[in-house]
Amino acid sequence: MRTAKTWAALQRVRRVSSSAFNAASSTLDSISCRARIVAHNPHVNAFVHVSPPPSASSTTSALAEKSIAIKESICTKDMPTGCASAMLHDFRPPYDATVVRLLREAGADIIGKTNCDEFGMGSMNTHTIHGPVINPFGTSAHYSSSPLTSNAHSNPPERSAGGSSGGSAAAVAAGMCYAALGTDTGGSTRLPASYCGVVGLKPSYGLLSRWGVVSFADSLDCVGVLARRVCDVRTVFDALNVYDPRDPTAALPEIRAMARDTSRRRVNEIDWAGGRLDGLRIGVPQEYFPSEMAAAVIAPVQRVLAALKARGAQVVPVGMPSTLYTLSAYYVLASAEASSCLARFDGVQYGTHVRPPVGTDLSTSGVGKLYAESRSAGFGREVQKRILLGTYALSAGAFDNYFLQAQRVRELVKRDFRKVFMMQDYRQEVDFDVEAGHSDGSGAGVDVLLHPSAIQGPPLVKEKGLGGVAGYVQDVLTVPASLAGVAALSVPMAAGDAGPVGVSVVGQWGAEELVLAVGQVIEESF
């Protein structure tokens, strides 16, 4: 086991490497990233496919020669997109997802495809045909920890990289890429970012195109961005934040512009460069510190809050009363949508076909057996579990009590967020705006919410008792922002005994600039 001293030492090194970052970043070129993949991927298991190094390009665009890894559930025309599932193990899409196309157009080197939980379902990155992703933090694979290798435990216990975008987070943490794309349905970008000690952004729903991203739950799925520093996340996010008419859920340009302008106006009112945060209002939701939360998580959050206060920010406790129900509502809705989105993988038009045994009755009444064989063989246990759960939630008898009830909770969660933020929710239609919160007498709402990204540090890969509901509890802090579709960023804090933990900065829909600005301050405080 690592000792507190080891972690503290790690942190010191992190600070050093952070200040000397330009030097470090220069070694994140496409060649050295591939070298690191060769050296460490056999252990970390972050990549499931690596592309050949690009021929030297002289482009000056934003992401020129930056190596970016792509989660295996995002389509790439020249690489497999298997979603870590036997169902799609041989799927090579004939096209690039919009986000991948935008990265290529910005000059990025698409370095490879990363491991994940099957179809994005999981919090540990253990439900995958490629085998679990091992958290590089504290191992020789960790990019910033190389000076400590000799001191590190020679054979540390394997910790989870988190899920479902665990491969993307681990690839960033191990310096195998400059940035990585993940997806985030209920925390799948923020949780692994928190566990691996990197920055992870779940942008507001509808900003980044989902065209070419394999659906898990359409109303919740977002493309997430992971990188080592907030400014790198911002660079990648800016390159991808483009309206895509091919995504029917893409926010319209005028709505994006309104939210961006309001957010930018607010950013300009605060003296970031001078190191002062006077006027910035940060809400801390009491409900986000559940009994399951490890004490080792609370202390660093308190330090972050103290640091922000010291610079003039106003920290106010806020109430998010619906938080208690969000996890159950999330699992009903996400599973219901998954049962629908994954219905296409029937082994006929989509997915691996497994022939039913000879002699199976495939007449009209027995035609279900044709699909059952392929779906039973193609989907892993967790995916099957959620499909069954979702199918039940949508069945005629259960619809009102489960699906509709969960929709009601989702509406309450949205209302919680709407009430607490100072900024308007531009997605709202005017008719429904009567309940806009900050007129409830408390004066102005808050700019951002701040809370831990996870209830604990990275669990051990072989940790007992994380199956079933205990595994789902890991998402308790990340699902509310998913249900509300708002912007959420996880920034690494000082890690204690429990390993890395992130702090989440959550802002109104479209308030990415504000969220990233606060995230950067937090990053610089350590």
Place this chain on the structure above:
Amino acid sequence: MALECNIQTRSSFDRKHYFYSDLPAGYQITQQYGQFVYRSSFTHLTITLAPIALGGKLAITLPNFPSLEVRIKQIQLEQDTAKSTFNPRTRTSHIDLNRAGTGLMEIVSEPDLRSPEEAGAYVRALQAVLRAVGASDGNMEQGSLRCDVNVSVNRVGRPPGTRCEIKNLNSVRHMMAAIVHEVSRQRAILESAPDPDTATVPQETRGFDEHRFETYKLRSKEDAPDYRYMPDPNLGVLVLTQARIQAVRDALPELPWDTRKRLQSDYGLSERDVEVLLNVDSGREVWYDGESRSAEAGAVAYFDRLCAGTGSTRRDPKVVVNWMTHELLGQLTARKETFKDNHLSVEQLGELIDMVQDKIITGTSGKMLLRHMLGHPSAKSTKEIAAELQLNAFASSSPSTTSDDSSSQSDALRELCREATVALPAEVEAFTKGNKNVLNKIVGRVMKDSRGRADAQAVRVMLEELLQ
């Protein structure tokens, strides 16, 4: 709008789930619930039924029956599925995905139809409306229009019986046959029941066997699948502004019953002629959103333009309709072609009609010219072609004609008459002896020699002159 429905300004889409090879996504997008509406309190989330259109009507007519109004319950938008065909010889299914995912409009009528004939008339009337507004080419053979029919039987004076749905009927003939079979099947069940008062037909979904002309059971109510409807998370609310609805209403094309009325009252056409024109018109190509392309414009538009004539001179609609229905369509039929194959421009046929009307050519020449022009497509004007074929009529020998041209023509005709008298001395002799009937034979000879260019009456007059 053509069906006088109430257009919903907000409607939304749901997913209907089932596994079948004609459904690539595993769900069909349809309009089941309508939208989620959050009332003043968020805990009172209700769902309102909101397909794109509600409550319309369509009048249908059957020969010798008063017109009947069929109520439209609703119109909903759906995704079409793939087309699957089964080859019994190879025992394999073929799936044509071309139409999978394209938009489909489901028009649901109230139970207002009482016979297979009424159902047939309803589908034809609906077909004509859909074609008129350009919503569909209405082609049932190609599957652009298909019907699901619900049939129930009850004793006189009793409430309607349990219905059975017959799915995917792809012609009016099949539909009517399916209804006839289904009615007799249900009657047989009810009549053979021990207690006719409590007898019911089991509720079923049935198919139609095109070879045996019978319906067969697909599934009973008990095995009705649970479609697990779910609001589609990818598609937002379809919002139609009043301005847009009004704009579409203002631009609505002429509907079939308006066309019929106009042809009868504006042109004074007989019901029979109207029927022929509308029937031919229904074969026209319907392009996307009813966009018309001149070359493919239908028979009614062709007729309208022929009647409109050139400049200020309008053509006589009755003459035009005769040329169109008898000559043009007749010749096309003789050539085993349809109106769609007609390449004669409105200008060409119009000029032909004018030439006959103005006696520049005779009616006989006109028909011949029409046949020639259909067989030899050309962009030339009818006048040029007539001249090439030397079809211009010999002007009648009216003494007032002074123009050199017509007098020379008159001379030519006189020459033909003279030749005929020389060629037929026996007939001439008989005529001079008082057998007036024999003149017809000499006239016939002249007509033959003139290749139809001469006016028979003028020839008769001229011959009488010559032989006196």
